[in-house]
Amino acid sequence: MLKINKLNKSYGANTALTDVDLEVSQGVIFGLLGPNGAGKTTLIRIINQIIDSDSGEVFIGGEKLEPKHIKQIGYLPEERGLYKKMKVWDQMLYFARLKGLSPQEAKSKINYWLDKLDMQSWRDKKIEDLSKGMAQKVQFISTIVHNPPLLILDEPFSGFDPVNADIIKNEILELKENGTTVILSTHRMESVELLCDQVAMINRSRKIIDGTIKELKSKYRPEVYSISLEHLKKELPAEWISKEEDGSHHFTLPLSGKSPNELIQELMQYGQVNNFQELIPSMEEIFIHQVKSTENG
Numbered sequence: 001m002l003k004i005n006k007l008n009k010s011y012g013a014n015t016a017l018t019d020v021d022l023e024v025s026q027g028v029i030f031g032l033l034g035p036n037g038a039g040k041t042t043l044i045r046i047i048n049q050i051i052d053s054d055s056g057e058v059f060i061g062g063e064k065l066e067p068k069h070i071k072q073i074g075y076l077p078e079e080r081g082l083y084k085k086m087k088v089w090d091q092m093l094y095f096a097r098l099k100g101l102s103p104q105e106a107k108s109k110i111n112y113w114l115d116k117l118d119m120q121s122w123r124d125k126k127i128e129d130l131s132k133g134m135a136q137k138v139q140f141i142s143t144i145v146h147n148p149p150l151l152i153l154d155e156p157f158s159g160f161d162p163v164n165a166d167i168i169k170n171e172i173l174e175l176k177e178n179g180t181t182v183i184l185s186t187h188r189m190e191s192v193e194l195l196c197d198q199v200a201m202i203n204r205s206r207k208i209i210d211g212t213i214k215e216l217k218s219k220y221r222p223e224v225y226s227i228s229l230e231h232l233k234k235e236l237p238a239e240w241i242s243k244e245e246d247g248s249h250h251f252t253l254p255l256s257g258k259s260p261n262e263l264i265q266e267l268m269q270y271g272q273v274n275n276f277q278e279l280i281p282s283m284e285e286i287f288i289h290q291v292k293s294t295e296n297g
């Protein structure tokens, strides 16, 4: 759906993107991650043809990016852009027409979404009279109303209460089920775990990791196990700092070059192994670890 080759962009002395490659398959939710100032918005703006790259190529559906592709993209920018004096209905109609829908198509799509998200009663309200969350919903619909095959969502959950965030999350999943490709840029790692099939992480203008959540969790696992022992036969080594609770001794140990089976065998000499479970890193832990290690490197 989207392919990016060796993208570079600088703002004067500020380098925002360095040789960034990316490949996003159709029908996935792709997390674009990175700390503040990493280059994510710059990349998104290049895809949306708001700014030009210095060098590199972007392909959409196998075609070199050009103005006609704008209608195939739905972009929810981090800085929301609604016209405060406009009424909800007129605002949505404006965006739908801008993206090429006929008046009839636009009206039927808007009605579909207003019904779906239970917003019909707001249609004649002015944007300035909406709460932040309500305005966010209007902006969300305005982004997806033309049914774009590629959706780019920058922090789509900001401003939403948990109930509305859940509604939007389910809508994003439904769009994916229907074949939409979604690029999701967010700092909320729990949303990444829940929604994304694939992620790329950018730090200081360079892509530092890329893969499916499963691949990344496997690649960056610390090889540390959570262990519980009962009925001790002998005293545990002092360096296995353990906590005793109701006769069970809990601690964590790294494999340190052993296989899991070898470690279990060693543990069995000390008592009954009640729990032996590998610690799987969260995306948040992977994110923090990778960002820190590139800073130190």
Ligand SMILES: Nc1ncnc2c1ncn2[C@@H]1O[C@H](COP(=O)(O)OP(=O)(O)OP(=O)(O)O)[C@@H](O)[C@H]1O
Residues within 6 Å of the ligand: 011, 014, 015, 016, 034, 035, 036, 037, 038, 039, 040, 041, 042, 043
């Ligand atoms: N218009 C601009 N003029 C000069 N420098 C810019 C401009 N826009 C971005 N930059 C710089 O480019 C780099 C990347 O910024 P960008 O906004 O793409 O990061 P980001 O990953 O989206 O950050 P955030 O998570 O904070 O939104 C930063 O060093 C930033 O200061």
